[in-house]
Amino acid sequence: xxxxxxxxxxxxxxxxxxxxxxxxxxxxxxxxxxxxxxxxxxxxxxxxxxxxxxxxxxxxxxxxxxxxx
Numbered sequence: 001x002x003x004x005x006x007x008x009x010x011x012x013x014x015x016x017x018x019x020x021x022x023x024x025x026x027x028x029x030x031x032x033x034x035x036x037x038x039x040x041x042x043x044x045x046x047x048x049x050x051x052x053x054x055x056x057x058x059x060x061x062x063x064x065x066x067x068x069x
Contacts, residue, residue, distance in 0.1 A: 005037040021068040029060045 013027035036055040 001042070002038065002040045005039060007034040007036065008032075009034045015066075023066045025062075025064055025066055027062045030057060031059045033058055 009030045010032045011027075011029050012031055013025070015023050015025040017023045033056075036057065038053040038055070040051040040053075041049075
């Protein structure tokens with residue numbers, strides 16, 4: 001069996017409008033830096049032999065300006 005353990009990831013985004021046609025935005029994914037943990041085992045695998053793998057993606061941020069013309 002191979003599966004990924006559940007995790008609680010938080011995403012945020014905000015936008016500030018200077019005018020109707022011009023705005024600044026910021027967006028973040030996985031801002032709490034949760035880790036993806038994969039577990040692999042078989043029906044007769046002993047507890048101390050279960051294979052785990054942790055993936056540390058960290059947070060991803062996007063910042064920019066938006067304009068409508």
